Amino acid sequence: MGSSTFLLFSYSVVLSLATLTLSDDVYFEHSCNEIRGNYTANSNYQGNLNSIVSHFSSLTEFNYGFFNLSAGVSPDNVNVIALCRGDLDQHQCNTCLNYTATELERFCPSNKEATAWSELCLVRYANRDMYGMLENDPRTCVYNLANASNPRKFNQALSRLLNDLKSKAAAGGPLRKYAAGNATAGNLQTVYATVQCTPDLDKRNCTTCLTYAMSELQKCCYGRIGCRVLRPNCVCRFETNYRFYNQIAVPLPPSPTTSSPTSIGGNRNN
Known part of the structure; x- marks a missing residue:
């Protein structure tokens, strides 16, 4: 784009x-x-x-x-x-x-x-x-100005957490590709994170999108205590010492089906 x-x-x-x-x-x-x-x-x-x-x-x-x-x-x-x-x-x-x-x-x-x-x-x-198209732009990154007390250990723990969440989100079905969790990141710090793809992406493209997001996160937010990477098809966020998401997500039905396009009444040309 x-x-x-x-x-x-x-x-x-x-x-x-x-x-x-x-x-x-x-x-x-x-x-x-x-x-x-x-x-x-x-x-x-x-x-x-x-x-x-x-x-x-x-x-x-x-x-x-x-x-x-x-x-x-x-x-x-x-x-x-x-x-x-x-x-x-x-x-x-x-x-x-x-x-x-x-x-x-x-x-x-x-x-x-x-x-x-x-x-x-x-x-x-x-x-x-x-729908279903993996796109690279637009994208951006926003971060907390404060630094972690031990950036190397902090980012090691954060990377492990995000990789685990990426796998869980990408494995989600056609209704939701979302995962949240936390990890201890040194000096008694707890890092909380969420990752999510638009569920029109298949597993491979969701994994690709979140991999790109995590790469950008390392460049943009290394050592920061909070950050969001925002892309057209996926988002990745982490914060330190406070949980910004609800622990329990709305449960999915036993057999999720693909979301269908919905047409909204609008102007129609002759």
Whole structure:
């Protein structure tokens, strides 16, 4: 993919999930794709995009936090991939997707293709099919400014933990590819981590995406006590001395099936 515009920052104050509200989400990141074309105000494309974004606040199907939505027909069709963190319930997921998609439209008011990551979910939209496609861009990394007391031992423990979580997430079925866990990282520090792929990826591509993410994490965040690597198809995050995720994720059905694309009512051309 071509050049993108990033909002990128490092965070030095750790906010717990219990106190963080979506209206002041310091974890929000976005990328507006400048080469995939623009839409005009009040166009069919904007109408189709708005119809999907407005749908997020009233989703009745939980679908275990993953959505593949579409509206309209070519050349004004809009496709959306949306993913909530694997430990969220439906209300938390709907709230995050509605917030993140609305903010993304605000930050990228005319771009046909854009991506946003927030504390609890990611949203992508484009005028092309993205389902099942492993993509390298856009991507970014945000980290805590504080350093671990023993970076070498800390990163050894972190690497073992992330490799274990990567295997578990990649082995997940077509509804959810998510894993969370913790490890002792020296000097009585506990590191907590989550990894997740969009479940439209197969096992091999999920493994590849998380391998890339972990490689970027080593370059961007070596020795830091907290970091997030954000990619179009997967995310990787760790924090030290506080658990930022729920211990128990919403259970999956006994025999999960592949998620099907959902068409949202939008503008249709003659």
